[in-house]
Amino acid sequence: MIRFPPVSLIGVPTDVGAGHRGASMGPEALRVAGLGEALQARGLQVVDRGNLSGPFNPWQPPADGYRHLQQVVAWNTALMHATAAELAAGHLPITLGGDHCLAVGSIVAVAQHCRRAGRKLRVLWLDAHADFNTSQITPSGNVHGMPVACLCGIGPRELTHLGGDSPALKPDEIRQIGIRSVDEGERRLVHEFGLDIYDMRYIDEIGMKRVMEEALDGVDADTHLHVSFDVDFLDPGIAPGVGTTIPGGPTYREAQLVMEMIADTGRMASLDIVELNPAFDSQNRTALLAVDLVESLFGKSTLMRG
Template sequence: MKKKISIIGMPMDLGQTRRGVDMGPSAIRYAGVVERIKRIGYEVEDLGDIAINRPKQYELDENQKLKNLHQVVEACQELAEKVDDVIERGSFPLIFGGDHSMAVGTLAGIAKHNKNIGVIWYDAHGDLNTEETSPSGNIHGMSLAASLGYGHPLLVNLYGAYPKVKKENVVIIGARALDEGEKDFIREEGIKVYSMHEIDRMGMAAVMEEAIAYLSHTDGVHLSLDLDGLDPHDAPGVGTPVIGGLSYRESHLAMEMLAEAGIITSAEFVEVNPILDEKNKTAVTAVALMGSLLGEKLK
């Protein structure tokens, strides 16, 4: 892993309908992330936050389906440019969110440099909807599909040609709330998914060993970690909590194994909502997981 880390805040709440997630980057910084990463031995630069153009009210695109489409695209375009520049300068991009629609921008920026990027999608949800299958019109539930080349052209074609990610290069970990359209998509496209069922049966160590081996052919791996992948007991400050999730300890083990494998080339931690949190618990958890991912050790 590169020894210089560049932090980008993405205070966007336009990809869903619950207010507060725009304060996620501030909550993560308040939880001491910069100091913690520096103690591990990294050089850290904080590039501040992407400016978000907020509409006066939720806006629908011309097909009356996607909420705030043009504002999400505008913000993700700027994020893609920042990520592109960070990688061009030889630094490791670490992005704080913000709702998960931001991953469209993150992966678009990465795709300028990694043509065979692997993705670990650590999430209770698949985010594999399109405007045809989404029950809500919330773009944060479409970001992985768009990065795979499916969905609205403005999302799919953001910052360059699609797909940004190949379907055989994706592993979803922690899924337990999938819409019917997403289940069909997973079956039809052969997406690798470890639901809570597999994690309970196999154990997290075996799941991570398989996931790391599955992505061994890629030219780097991006970690997209939604804090709702964890159980609400450990991460209550998220917009779409789903009980029965990954534990704090399982998540640390996953991050530690990724650090040992040395395959992570970029990462984003998303959906931290301090308005819904308990004494900033979710942001503190996010920062602890970042420490494990970046090689923090007890001894």
């Protein structure tokens, strides 16, 4: 049985990077769905740090290509420091988002932690979107479509250098799974940077088991595995509670296999749960599903193993 360190829940109730209001309610929806209790029932030591505080969403149009950049930086700075503190204490931080712009803060902290410890980093980005946009190629200016680009050194200096160094991530440290919505300009950038993307066409062709074997190849005892779980990774037929539904995502069983294979490595050391939007949900159905899948990340198996 895999032994996990103490788990710290960090609520980040903001939707400043998103195109729809509502992701700010995600942390509470996950708590109502029983995330902390479910992990405790699995024998984990869980502490809920409550919610970080930050600026209100001003709901303004883009300025110089970015919406709410000042507010996005403030929230990500707070999350970076909170995540760094948990990692330094030997805890496993779980970001309760909030929109996906927050991955800049959490992953910058993780990358710095890995550099200090001399460990390898592998990021699994479970998402319908590549999130590799820039202000030049997205008309919306929504920063939740830009975090991977920012982490790889493309974007506003306030985010690309959030932790002081840029880039926080090398393209070969990230694997993107479930992708099925990529803008045309974004597609060119993704190819230019050589991102490792397992899109739904590839998943359909070779199956989720082989995809996960490839995505996890090279993960060993010296690897810190960070999972950034955007709930819109899932097919909207089973997970309607997101602001940007993209049909054709992984089924429940495929998603369970993803989580179980990650758990089997025993290397997950930090996690984001983002883009849960209760305003688009029905009776907290999507949050309950997210909790179920996160339990699988921590070793709950739907299979009868001897």
